[in-house]
Amino acid sequence: MPASFRTCLPLVMLVLAACSPQPDKAVTTPAADSPMAKAKAEFSRLQAQGPDATAREITKLEYALTRNLMKAGGLDAALGGEAKAEAALTALYADYERKARALQSGLPQAFVPVNEGGGGSLGGEGWGGAAASTVLGGAQAETAAEAWERGQDRGETNGHAESDAGGDNVSVVWTADTVTLTTEVKANVAGIKGKVRTTVKMKVCPDPQGKVKAEFESVSSIAAGGGNANTRISASVEASVDDDANLIEGNDDTESTAQQSTDHGDFVDVSDRISTSTGQMGPKVNGQGGSASDQDVQAAQFMARMGRFAAHQTMRAAQKAWQSGQCIDLQVRSDPAKRKGAKPNTAYTLYAEPRAKSDGAPAGGTVKATLSGGSRLNPTGKVKADATFDYQNPTKKDERASIDFESRSKRGVGKATVEFDTKKRPSYRIDFAQCPGGGRESMRACDVSKPFTVTACGGMASITHIPSSDRAGTWTFKFSGAGGFADATGSYTLSGTEESLTQRVVSNKVCGHAAGRTVCATPKPSTATWTKIEDCDE
Numbered sequence: 001m002p003a004s005f006r007t008c009l010p011l012v013m014l015v016l017a018a019c020s021p022q023p024d025k026a027v028t029t030p031a032a033d034s035p036m037a038k039a040k041a042e043f044s045r046l047q048a049q050g051p052d053a054t055a056r057e058i059t060k061l062e063y064a065l066t067r068n069l070m071k072a073g074g075l076d077a078a079l080g081g082e083a084k085a086e087a088a089l090t091a092l093y094a095d096y097e098r099k100a101r102a103l104q105s106g107l108p109q110a111f112v113p114v115n116e117g118g119g120g121s122l123g124g125e126g127w128g129g130a131a132a133s134t135v136l137g138g139a140q141a142e143t144a145a146e147a148w149e150r151g152q153d154r155g156e157t158n159g160h161a162e163s164d165a166g167g168d169n170v171s172v173v174w175t176a177d178t179v180t181l182t183t184e185v186k187a188n189v190a191g192i193k194g195k196v197r198t199t200v201k202m203k204v205c206p207d208p209q210g211k212v213k214a215e216f217e218s219v220s221s222i223a224a225g226g227g228n229a230n231t232r233i234s235a236s237v238e239a240s241v242d243d244d245a246n247l248i249e250g251n252d253d254t255e256s257t258a259q260q261s262t263d264h265g266d267f268v269d270v271s272d273r274i275s276t277s278t279g280q281m282g283p284k285v286n287g288q289g290g291s292a293s294d295q296d297v298q299a300a301q302f303m304a305r306m307g308r309f310a311a312h313q314t315m316r317a318a319q320k321a322w323q324s325g326q327c328i329d330l331q332v333r334s335d336p337a338k339r340k341g342a343k344p345n346t347a348y349t350l351y352a353e354p355r356a357k358s359d360g361a362p363a364g365g366t367v368k369a370t371l372s373g374g375s376r377l378n379p380t381g382k383v384k385a386d387a388t389f390d391y392q393n394p395t396k397k398d399e400r401a402s403i404d405f406e407s408r409s410k411r412g413v414g415k416a417t418v419e420f421d422t423k424k425r426p427s428y429r430i431d432f433a434q435c436p437g438g439g440r441e442s443m444r445a446c447d448v449s450k451p452f453t454v455t456a457c458g459g460m461a462s463i464t465h466i467p468s469s470d471r472a473g474t475w476t477f478k479f480s481g482a483g484g485f486a487d488a489t490g491s492y493t494l495s496g497t498e499e500s501l502t503q504r505v506v507s508n509k510v511c512g513h514a515a516g517r518t519v520c521a522t523p524k525p526s527t528a529t530w531t532k533i534e535d536c537d538e
Contacts, residue, residue, distance in 0.1 A: 066089060069262070073229040183197070202315070227263060229260075229261070253276060254273065266291050270283060330406075348420075354407035394422050397422050474490070483514055510523055
C-alpha cells in the first residue's frame, strides 16, 4: 500500500493550531530529550505557527497523500480515471472549506455567541477533507467549555442542543461536570463522498483527588463507487490539578491510537502511550496488513502522537472551565447578617466556605478576599479554606463597599461577591384599593429591602411582602371581618424611580369565606403607588 495512509494527519495538527490558550503553570520540567518534552516542543511549534499557516502546510501534503490513498482504495477507478479523480478531490476540498467555515460560525448560539473572524483564504486551494473538519475541531474544545459554563450559569445542570447548517451537524451535551461536543461534515461533489466526525469530551470539574480527563476522536472517510478509505484517531489524557487550580504539567497519562484501512484489505493499527504513573513510554504496532508498509506504520504513529496533542488541547480548554467559578459554590456568610443599610463602623466576621458543587464536599485550598471601598479588611492575602475574615464597613453614612472572594483548590475555582453599604433604606407610603367599598387606603413601610407586613382597613387586612430583589417579590393577603374572611397569594413587580414606584400585583387566586360558602376567583392584575417618605418609625 502506498504511503498515503498518512492522509489524515492534518486532522489533529490543525486542532492544535486553531486555538491559542495561555500556557499552564509549570510544576515540573521534563528532560529535554524525554518523550514528554518532545511532545511539548511540537505542540508549541504548531501553536506558534498559527492555524492558517498550518492549514497551508498540511493541505499541500494531504493532497498528494490522499491521491495515493484513493488509488489504493479503488476510488480512481470508480471515478473514471486519474484526471477525474483529481478534479473530484479538488472540488471536495473546496466544499469542505466552505462547510467548515459555515459550521464554525453556526455553533449552537443558545450557549456561545458567534465569534466572527478566524483564518483567511488558502489561495483558492480549499482545505483537505480532514483538514477542513479539523478547523472546526480546533475550536470545539473552546466552544464546549464555554457552552458548559453558560449552561451552568443559567442553572441548567444538564442540557443538549443541536445546530444544523447546510446538512452538517453540531451537537452539545453537558452534565454537571462533563461536556461533549461533536461536529459532522458531509460532502458529495463530482462523484466523491466525504464525511468527517470530530468529538471532544472533557471532565470540566476535577474529582476529589483533583483528577481530570479529556478525550478527542476523529473518524473520517472518503468513498466513490464501491471503494472506501477510512481513518480513526482517538486520544485521551488523564491529568491532575494542584491546589491553585492549575494543571500539574508533566504529571499525566496519555493514550492515543490511529487506524487506517481500505476496502481492499490494507490496514495499519498503532498506539502511543506516555504514562508518568506507570512509566510506559513510546509507540506500539497493534496490527499491519495487506500492502501496508513500514512507512505507513511510521505515518500512523505520527498521527497517534498528533491525537495526543489534540487531547492536550482539549484539556487546556477544560482548565478554563474549572477556573470559571462554576465547579465551586463559594458560600460567604457574615455576622451580623445585615450588610445593607447598616450603621457606619459596623464590625463583621466573614466566613468563606468553598464547596464542590458535584458532591457538596469542602473544596479545601485557599481563599483570597479583595476589598473595594471602605473601610478595613483583615487578612488581605490568601487564607487556608475554610477562611475567616474581619471587616469593618464604611465609616460614614451613604457609602458603599464590596468584597470579592476567590477560592482556588484542586477542585477548581470559586467566586463570590458580598456588598455592604451604610445607606438608609428608603421608606414608602403605599396607596392601594383593597378594602370593602373600594376606597383607597394608605400604609407605611419603613424598610422594603426585607420582608414586611402592613395592616389596612381598620386592622381587618394584613399584607405581607417578601422581596426577592429590589424590584420584585411575593405577597400574601388576609382579610377578616364582616362575618367572613378572605385570603390570597401572588407576586409583585416595581417600576419607576426611587422617589415614586408603581407596584403591579398579580394574584394567583382570591378565596372568600362567608355564611358557610367559599367563593374563589382569579382577579385581574392591580396596581399600587409607592411614594418615598423621609421619616418613618419602625
